[in-house]
Amino acid sequence: MDYVEFETGKFIVSRAPHDADLVQFITDLAKEKDVKMGAFTAIGALKRAKLGFYNQESHEYQENEINHPCEIASCIGNISLKDDEPFVHAHAVLADEDGNTKAGHLSEGKVFAAEIHLQVLEGSELKRKHDGITDLSLWKIR
Numbered sequence: 001m002d003y004v005e006f007e008t009g010k011f012i013v014s015r016a017p018h019d020a021d022l023v024q025f026i027t028d029l030a031k032e033k034d035v036k037m038g039a040f041t042a043i044g045a046l047k048r049a050k051l052g053f054y055n056q057e058s059h060e061y062q063e064n065e066i067n068h069p070c071e072i073a074s075c076i077g078n079i080s081l082k083d084d085e086p087f088v089h090a091h092a093v094l095a096d097e098d099g100n101t102k103a104g105h106l107s108e109g110k111v112f113a114a115e116i117h118l119q120v121l122e123g124s125e126l127k128r129k130h131d132g133i134t135d136l137s138l139w140k141i142r
Contacts, residue, residue: 008119016042021108022042029118044113046072
């Protein structure tokens with residue numbers, strides 16, 4: 001079993017500006033605060049979003065566009081290094097006005113209001129490398 005242990009570092013709380021892209025905002029926050037590894041959650045609402053489903057046969061993301069306001073019922077993710085830059089990997093569950101949900105890999109999300117809670121992890125660098133089986137950039141552990 002491959003694993004890496006980290007110590008918890010500082011906890012950063014931030015609010016994304018109206019109309020920002022949530023994923024890009026978290027990426028920029030990580031760069032500004034020199035976060036190389038971390039875990040985050042976000043709550044709030046989006047004006048619209050793009051969710052992905054990774055097709056395991058074709059090795060391509062199938063994109064699901066949500067073109068209406070939605071609540072962020074859940075948004076979790078991590079930050080690690082890809083090509084020596086902070087890389088945000090986020091998944092979200094988004095709810096419409098009737099409580100119907102869509103979920104998947106969050107690639108874009110235009111912010112109505114969003115609060116981010118980022119737990120910095122400290123230790124050896126966790127880097128993403130191309131995985132030949134999945135064709136994804138996955139963590140290189142050890």
